[in-house]
Amino acid sequence: MARTMTGAEIVLKALADQGVEHLFGYPGGAVLPIYDEIFQQDKVKHILVRQEGGALHAAEGYARSTGKVGVCLVTSGPGATNAVTGLADALMDSIPLVCITGQVPTHLIGNDAFQECDTVGITRPCTKHNWLVRSVDDLARVLHEAFYVAQTGRPGPVVVDIPKDVQFASGLYVGPRDIKHKTYRPRTHGEPGAIAAAVKLMASGKRPILYTGGGVINSGPKATKLLRELQKLTDFPVTSTLMGLGAYPASGKAWLGMLGMHGTAEANMAMHGCDVMINIGARFDDRITGRIDAFSPGSRKIHVDIDPSSINKNVRVDIPIVGDVAHVLEEMIAVWKREGYSTDKVALKNWWGQIDKWRALKCLRYKPNSDIIMPQYAIKRLYAATRDRDTYITTEVGQHQMWAAQFFHFDEPNRWMTSGGLGTMGYGLPAAIGVQLAHPKATVVDIAGDASILMNIQEMSTAVQYALPVKVMILNNQYMGMVRQWQQLLHGNRMSESYTESMPDFVKLAEAYGGVGIRCDKPSDLDGAIKEMLAVKGRPVLFDCRVAQLANCFPMIPSGKAHNDMLFGEDVSADEIDKAIGKEGKMLV
Amino acid sequence: MSHKPTGSAYFLEETKVASESHTISVLVDNEPGVLARIIGLFSGRGYNIDSLTVSETEHEKHLSRITVVTKGTPMVLAQIKNQLDRMVPVHSVHDLTAGGDPLERELALVKVAGTGEKRIEALRLAEIFRANVIDASTEHFVFEMTGRSPKIEQFIAIMTKLGLVEVSRTGIAGLARGPQGMIDKTAGQSS
Numbered sequence: 001m002a003r004t005m006t007g008a009e010i011v012l013k014a015l016a017d018q019g020v021e022h023l024f025g026y027p028g029g030a031v032l033p034i035y036d037e038i039f040q041q042d043k044v045k046h047i048l049v050r051q052e053g054g055a056l057h058a059a060e061g062y063a064r065s066t067g068k069v070g071v072c073l074v075t076s077g078p079g080a081t082n083a084v085t086g087l088a089d090a091l092m093d094s095i096p097l098v099c100i101t102g103q104v105p106t107h108l109i110g111n112d113a114f115q116e117c118d119t120v121g122i123t124r125p126c127t128k129h130n131w132l133v134r135s136v137d138d139l140a141r142v143l144h145e146a147f148y149v150a151q152t153g154r155p156g157p158v159v160v161d162i163p164k165d166v167q168f169a170s171g172l173y174v175g176p177r178d179i180k181h182k183t184y185r186p187r188t189h190g191e192p193g194a195i196a197a198a199v200k201l202m203a204s205g206k207r208p209i210l211y212t213g214g215g216v217i218n219s220g221p222k223a224t225k226l227l228r229e230l231q232k233l234t235d236f237p238v239t240s241t242l243m244g245l246g247a248y249p250a251s252g253k254a255w256l257g258m259l260g261m262h263g264t265a266e267a268n269m270a271m272h273g274c275d276v277m278i279n280i281g282a283r284f285d286d287r288i289t290g291r292i293d294a295f296s297p298g299s300r301k302i303h304v305d306i307d308p309s310s311i312n313k314n315v316r317v318d319i320p321i322v323g324d325v326a327h328v329l330e331e332m333i334a335v336w337k338r339e340g341y342s343t344d345k346v347a348l349k350n351w352w353g354q355i356d357k358w359r360a361l362k363c364l365r366y367k368p369n370s371d372i373i374m375p376q377y378a379i380k381r382l383y384a385a386t387r388d389r390d391t392y393i394t395t396e397v398g399q400h401q402m403w404a405a406q407f408f409h410f411d412e413p414n415r416w417m418t419s420g421g422l423g424t425m426g427y428g429l430p431a432a433i434g435v436q437l438a439h440p441k442a443t444v445v446d447i448a449g450d451a452s453i454l455m456n457i458q459e460m461s462t463a464v465q466y467a468l469p470v471k472v473m474i475l476n477n478q479y480m481g482m483v484r485q486w487q488q489l490l491h492g493n494r495m496s497e498s499y500t501e502s503m504p505d506f507v508k509l510a511e512a513y514g515g516v517g518i519r520c521d522k523p524s525d526l527d528g529a530i531k532e533m534l535a536v537k538g539r540p541v542l543f544d545c546r547v548a549q550l551a552n553c554f555p556m557i558p559s560g561k562a563h564n565d566m567l568f569g570e571d572v573s574a575d576e577i578d579k580a581i582g583k584e585g586k587m588l589v
Numbered sequence: 590m591s592h593k594p595t596g597s598a599y600f601l602e603e604t605k606v607a608s609e610s611h612t613i614s615v616l617v618d619n620e621p622g623v624l625a626r627i628i629g630l631f632s633g634r635g636y637n638i639d640s641l642t643v644s645e646t647e648h649e650k651h652l653s654r655i656t657v658v659t660k661g662t663p664m665v666l667a668q669i670k671n672q673l674d675r676m677v678p679v680h681s682v683h684d685l686t687a688g689g690d691p692l693e694r695e696l697a698l699v700k701v702a703g704t705g706e707k708r709i710e711a712l713r714l715a716e717i718f719r720a721n722v723i724d725a726s727t728e729h730f731v732f733e734m735t736g737r738s739p740k741i742e743q744f745i746a747i748m749t750k751l752g753l754v755e756v757s758r759t760g761i762a763g764l765a766r767g768p769q770g771m772i773d774k775t776a777g778q779s780s
Contacts, residue, residue: 121622
């Protein structure tokens with residue numbers, strides 16, 4: 001039933017009708033009518049962050065850990081521009097977000113009014129779609145369309161920009177059921193002919209590999225279940241991108257670990273040597289492929305992706321299948337069973353034999369140390385201490401993120417929140433806040449670096465306000481570790497501006513915010529400190545875990561090199577590091 | 590030392606495949622900002638725009654048709670079409686060139702100033718090219734001509750010697766040959 005209400009009422013009504021429980025935001029002049037409405041209702045709980053960037057990452061963490069749409073509310077001008085990083089981040093990692101931005105009144109648009117910016121112009125390339133709502137009569141429709149677009153097809157962030165006068169004006173409200181989008185209907189069912197050809201190719205594989213990505217997780221729990229079923233049916237080895245960790249369990253026997261620049265030897269060598277590659281919901285990102293003309297040279301490739309523009313973008317594939325992962329996997333399994341396909345058992349046994357040889361390289365080994373905490377060891381101990389809990393992990397960006405991906409093992413999807421595509425330092429703490437709100441009883445740990453955590457440290461205040469027991473485990477090596485590692489590899493070990501001269505006292509800092517601070521610098525004390533961190537209730541913790549300063553993250557495929565050209569951990573000499581990257585490789589990121 | 594071309598992060602294969610020029614028709618909702626979205630896609634991803642025309646063609650449905658001429662390898666052209674197709678306000682994308690020799694026309698307004706022999710010669714050539722005079726004084730003509738781009742190029746090249754002042758061109762409008770129209774993939778769907 002259509003009913004008349006103000007624009008601000010329409011916003012809250014639409015959010016409630018969309019099932020939104022949490023709204024991450026920060027007030028300002030151009031959204032005051034909406035905030036007034038928030039005050040007068042109790043269906044949607046507003047979470048006040050300390051900077052708009054935090055609201056976006058919190059919504060991302062919320063979305064990724066629940067599969068629901070994350071929702072943010074920010075004001076015009078600086079509110080909107082502070083949201084840009086989070087929007088770009090969500091676009092790269094395909095996270096469904098609806099970000100509502102206030103705008104100056106319509107008659108002032110284009111006038112360089114106070115706190116005015118061209119929000120739809122600025123956010124156009126970093127959203128899936130955006131709208132400037134000039135009439136209150138369009139508002140309800142646009143908001144419902146926004147939710148539809150954000151979560152349909154390849155998910156992504158959208159912006160709805162609402163001028164202040166539209167928030168005050170009265171208009172008709174229409175419910176979500178009455179809205180049908182004019183144009184946007186992404187294809188979800190894969191083409192049957194392509195699926196049949198793909199399954200046939202899979203059955204013929206002598207050295208097959210399943211290469212899975214974030215698309216499996218975005219497709220929902222059913223996709224995860226089907227992926228596991230397909231693996232069981234075929235006994236193919238599985239590797240995953242950073243974004244796809246948890247879709248296939250790390251404890252599964254077919255798990256090869258993550259692939260790519262800091263992936264395992266077994267995963268990368270298997271990708272290089274395979275004859276049939278089945279890419280499910282991944283996008284041949286440059287962190288994955290390495291040198292593209294040497295990428296998996298002997299394989300025929302199947303690519304399942306809901307976004308047609310991902311197909312043949314970086315790597316030419318033999319069988320593209322445009323569709324939703326769950327739908328396509330369901331069909332693949334049905335075809336496999338219907339046609340009575342089986343695998344080449346002898347070839348597969350040989351393939352597994354080869355993979356076991358690569359596994360025997362133990363590529364993730366590192367030199368243990370009894371005096372200094374090795375960062376890898378710290379994550380191993382964190383994993384041991386939390387594996388029996390209901391645990392969610394977020395990260396910042398850098399070495400600690402890669403170590404977390406290598407040493408923390410995920411058996412379920414939606415447990416791993418990290419900024420993969422954009423690589424946004426400062427993502428982890430606000431994301432952990434979003435996760436904790438969605439899962440109040442769970443253990444939520446932000447595995448952080450000392451540099452990254454300072455990028456959104458103000459969100460400690462948010463965690464304290466809402467009594468969120470978020471654990472921030474800072475692997476503190478006093479460096480921007482990944483920058484320093486690259487400077488060592490590429491720039492003659494000249495550590496230009498990558499050392500933090502004046503580190504805050506993280507224990508005092510935690511206490512200043514009203515949280516708990518813990519410090520530990522001895523391997524022998526580590527387990528106790530982790531236990532202490534996990535025991536904290538009702539408040540956030542900053543755990544300043546002092547780790548080896550100059551540890552490098554290995555294995556590593558240096559820029560411009562192929563998958564079979566990896567650098568391994570403890571055997572790498574300074575001389576090899578010097579020669580690892582050629583002149584041309586230095587131009588790459 | 591010869592540099593290999595680089596992509597955003599890694600070496601890409603050197604382009605051995607030749608670039609082709611394609612005319613692409615895009616049916617879009619005529620909503621504010623839609624042209625900016627299309628242009629932003631091309632500039633943001635480094636695609637070429639050789640020509641672009643846009644106008645609302647179905648007023649009741651608020652549909653605009655954008656005709657864009659672009660250059661790229663077959664892989665890039667496929668990317669362009671897919672990238673356009675996934676945009677929210679885009680109804681359909683149709684590669685006219687891939688469908689076979691499309692109808693392409695452009696309109697140009699050409700101002701030529703001069704007196705005496707040159708002026709007479711300009712008028713005489715305009716007749717040969719079937720250009721119309723739409724404005725004139727004793728010192729100038731403005732010609733209007735329609736045709737395929739090479740014909741317009743040729744006319745302009747000739748007029749350069751006869752006192753060309755300035756030119757305004759519309760860019761290419763194109764349609765596929767035959768009785769069928771462009772299929773709106775979203776029309777008539779009910780799911």
